[in-house]
Amino acid sequence: MAMQQNGSASDIHKHNDRSASNHPITTNGSEEVEHQQTGRFTFSAEPNLEDIRRMQAEFTDERNWNQFHQPRNLLLALVGEVGEVSELFQWRGEVAEGLPDWTEPEREHLAQELSDVLIYLVELAEKCNVDLPRAVLRKMALNRLKYPANKVHGSAKKYTEYKD
Numbered sequence: 781m782a783m784q785q786n787g788s789a790s791d792i793h794k795h796n797d798r799s800a801s802n803h804p805i806t807t808n809g810s811e812e813v814e815h816q817q818t819g820r821f822t823f824s825a826e827p828n829l830e831d832i833r834r835m836q837a838e839f840t841d842e843r844n845w846n847q848f849h850q851p852r853n854l855l856l857a858l859v860g861e862v863g864e865v866s867e868l869f870q871w872r873g874e875v876a877e878g879l880p881d882w883t884e885p886e887r888e889h890l891a892q893e894l895s896d897v898l899i900y901l902v903e904l905a906e907k908c909n910v911d912l913p914r915a916v917l918r919k920m921a922l923n924r925l926k927y928p929a930n931k932v933h934g935s936a937k938k939y940t941e942y943k944d
C-alpha cells in the first residue's frame with residue numbers, strides 16, 4: 781500500500797493555483813513565468829525529496845526493513861512499481877493529458893502507484909549516495925546543452941540524429 785498523508789488523486793484538480801510560485805529552484809526563470817500563464821499543472825511544494833527520503837527511512841527503520849532495502853532490491857521494487865503504473869495504461873490506447881476519461885478511483889490508483897515509484901526511486905538514490913535534487917539540476921543543465929532550444933525546437937529527434 782502506498783504511503784499516504786492527507787492527499788488523494790483529487791489533488792490533481794486542486795493545485796492549479798497560478799497566483800503563487802511553489803518552485804523554489806527553477807532551471808529557467810522565464811520558463812516558470814510561461815507555465816503560470818499557460819495554466820500548466822503544478823505540484824505542492826511539500827513534501828520535498830529530502831522529506832520523502834526521511835519519511836521512508838522512518839518507515840523502514842520502524843519495521844526493521846533496512847536489512848531488505850539494499851540497492852538491488854530497491855531497484856527491483858522500483859521496476860515492479862513502474863510495471864504497476866504501466867498496467868493502468870495498458871490497452872487504453874492514447875490517453876489525453878489530464879486523464880479526462882479516468883474515474884476518481886482510477887486517478888487515485890495512479891497516484892498511489894506513481895508514489896510507490898517515487899518512494900523507491902528516492903530510497904534507491906539515498907542508498908547509492910546520490911543527492912537526487914542536485915543531480916537533477918546537473919542533468920537538466922546537461923540536457924539543455926545537448927538539446928539547444930533554437931536547434932531542436934519542435935523536433936523530438938534524439939541528439940545523435942543531428943548531423944552538426
Ligand SMILES: Nc1ccn([C@H]2C[C@H](O)[C@@H](COP(=O)(O)OP(=O)(O)OP(=O)(O)O)O2)c(=O)n1
Pocket residue numbers: 781782783840845848864893895896899900
Ligand atoms: N518491503 C517493503 C514493502 C513495502 N514498502 C512500501 C514502499 C511502497 O510505497 C509500498 C509498496 O507496497 P507493496 O509492495 O504492498 O505494493 P503496492 O502498494 O503497490 O501493493 P499492490 O502490489 O497490492 O498493488 O510500501 C517498502 O518500503 N518496503
